[in-house]
Amino acid sequence: AQKVTQAQTEISVVEKEDVTLDCVYETRDTTYYLFWYKQPPSGELVFLIRRNSFDEQNEISGRYSWNFQKSTSSFNFTITASQVVDSAVYFCALSEWGGSYIPTFGRGTSLIVHP
């Protein structure tokens, strides 16, 4: 069975600090996808990134970067030089081939960026 753990319930930083949100997953499948979503205070869920299990390349998009490591079953998300607009709840999710790609979400990490 698939499982996603976001051990950090809440993180508080000051603007311009770098911050890493952890995501650890469990799966018996070799074919799966990993996702990150952002939920700002307005409530909508915004897709950030998708990674498939055969692509361990790290990805950078502006101030956002993702570190996918199969050896540790982790898919961590780093925000460089955080800004107040980054304040949101961030969800990590996993969907696996054996589970018909029905996703499982972590419980989310609330990031608060203080000015």
Place this chain on the structure above:
Amino acid sequence: EAQVTQNPRYLITVTGKKLTVTCSQNMNHEYMSWYRQDPGLGLRQIYYSMNVEVTDKGDVPEGYKVSRKEKRNFPLILESPSPNQTSLYFCASRSNQGETQYFGPGTRLLVL
């Protein structure tokens, strides 16, 4: 514009009064699902549908019904709402090839 829409966005109702939350997508996606989000519990799946006339229970289906008569629509029905169904509800869709799931804007439901 590709999107998932939900209506209503906000709803206050009373215990026992049947309600329906509509969900519609214009991306020709086969897969649709409903989630509820509660503080500290993250997103939990209520029901999902792999295609028209194919629905199945998620993790927390009690007290909910769904139907999938058309590919684009996937309404969530609460036959007799109770206060413990007060929550934020999301509809989502994706293709059956396992790609990204796209979410609607959410429906905030308060059951008194």
